[in-house]
Amino acid sequence: MITTTAAKKRSSTLLIYPPEPLEIDFGNLLKPMDDDDFFYFCQRHRDLRIEMDQFGEITIMSPTGSETGGINFELSADFAIWARADGTGKGFDSSTGFILPNGAKRSPDLSWIKLEKWLAVPADLRKKFAPICPDFVVEIRSESDSLKNLQAKMEEYIENGAALGWLIDVQDKKVYIYQQNSKVQELENPSEISGEPLLLGFVLQMKNFFG
Structure with a gap:
């Protein structure tokens, strides 16, 4: 599990599978993401499959084999x-x-x-x-x-x-x-x-x- 300062400010946990270094652009978000925030976050990272559970925990999955x-x-x-x-x-x-x-x-x-x-x-x-x-x-x-x-x-x-x-x-x-x-x-x-x-x-x- 990888957490970042930006993620902590948003009270969300960032999970990356597999655990590899990735450049993630959180923009200026300092609060939990609403629906629009999450949509535009995904648009900034089109090469990744990104999901969020009902509690705001974000999971980022690399492209499939x-x-x-x-x-x-x-x-x-x-x-x-x-x-x-x-x-x-x-x-x-x-x-x-x-x-x-x-x-x-x-x-x-x-x-x-x-x-x-x-x-x-x-x-x-x-x-x-x-x-x-x-x-x-x-x-x-x-x-x-x-x-x-x-x-x-x-x-x-x-x-x-x-x-x-x-x-x-x-x-x-x-x-x-x-x-x-x-x-x-x-x-x-x-x-x-x-x-x-x-x-x-x-x-x-x-x-x-x-x-």
């Missing part, structure tokens, strides 16, 4: 084909930030929102981090990710309104499926996973993920 990036690409490509044909919602990539109802700022590896729900968000708020929880979220566990932390994040999505969440653990060849009012389903090396009933007709073939 090549293997994880390739897996994310395959997932996004397969899902984009389905989403475009389906037309009932809008999909988002891993660089998209959302403000959840509990105040946390999260960037899932992939997400999708029902179209009518997305269009209900005022246009000006859509240009920043939209104050909305996606209906469907996916997180892919990379080599540096803590499974426990990712599981907590998935629980947070469900608690804040997500209807379906997939945690894809490439290392252990497992998929954890999260749904409203249901126990977490753990699948061992599945050949495919279905998004129904939320994502009608979407089935993800796992051969490109687990080999």
Whole structure:
């Protein structure tokens, strides 16, 4: 964990994974970040994935490894084909930030929102981090990710309104499926996973993920 004087003045903790020296521009912030402050902070550091939990703790993640990036690409490509044909919602990539109802700022590896729900968000708020929880979220566990932390994040999505969440653990060849009012389903090396009933007709073939 790395803390800075600027971070202390803002009463926030700065966590950097992996722990490497980074130049972070906090600007003139001497107070906890509000939603706009956090958005512009992220814009100043576009090469990093930055999240903030509901308590104001900031986590900065380095770019993914090549293997994880390739897996994310395959997932996004397969899902984009389905989403475009389906037309009932809008999909988002891993660089998209959302403000959840509990105040946390999260960037899932992939997400999708029902179209009518997305269009209900005022246009000006859509240009920043939209104050909305996606209906469907996916997180892919990379080599540096803590499974426990990712599981907590998935629980947070469900608690804040997500209807379906997939945690894809490439290392252990497992998929954890999260749904409203249901126990977490753990699948061992599945050949495919279905998004129904939320994502009608979407089935993800796992051969490109687990080999």
